[in-house]
Amino acid sequence: MVQVTRTIHAPIDDVFAVLADGWSYASWVVGASHIRDVDDTWPAVGARIHHSVGPWPCTIQDTTSVSSVDAPHSIELDARAWPIGAAVVRVELRAIDSMSCEAVMFERAVRGPGRLIPDAIESLLLGPRNRESLSRLADLAQGGYRCAND
Template sequence: MAVRHVWVNRKPARVWGVLGDAEQYQKWVVGTSETHEAEGQWPEVGTTLRYEIGVGPLTVHGHTVVRICEPPERLELEASAGRLGTARIAIRVSPWGEGSLITMDEHPLRGAVARVHTAPVDVLLQLRHRLMLARLRDVVEAGRSEADRKAGRHV
């Protein structure tokens, strides 16, 4: 199971503002492009987000379904990459000092990815999560925090 975390210099409400915005998804989810909300209102439970995963001509059509949504602290998703299978992705946002601690936990559920889930696969997931959480931090921190707006500070 791949579990990683990152600290961001923004409060949980700002983090949730990014997690709860379907248009931001492809900015921080590694390998995702052409994101389209297919059903529901992101991130309500049952909402489906469709996208392409891959590089160049090697693409797979995938979708993610929201399984649990408890703003501003918990979002659990089931991501499907077609024949490759599905994975559970749990994101937790906790207040931590002046910012937030984001923890991501992902593990395969079904399909080929679940059958070949080994220690080397976990290493690849860890690398993917490191990049994904860095991107998420960058997207979250790119916007001004509520405290910055109230104080008139620029970030």
């Protein structure tokens, strides 16, 4: 399992607000290129984001669904990108103080060819990608991001 951590200088609720807005997914998840639809119940368990992954015109159309959520502390996703495979992605938020938190992202391939990649290579591939994803999440939260429903 790949794990990366970042301190975010924003309140935990502000960071979770970005995670709770499925329309923001392509803004912080490296590789997600377009959001086609978001279930009205996002981020409830079972809700899905319908997204495209990869550069145009070679995009893969698939979905990511919520496996578990404990707002504002964690969300676990089943992220699919067939035929590449699927991964479990978990983001945990831990308050440091009222104006900052620690974000920890875990990812592991669970289905498809991706799960055959050795752990060391998976870490080399996903570690930098996930560090950049947390950097983008931090930028949105620290920049005063407001969800479309505000």
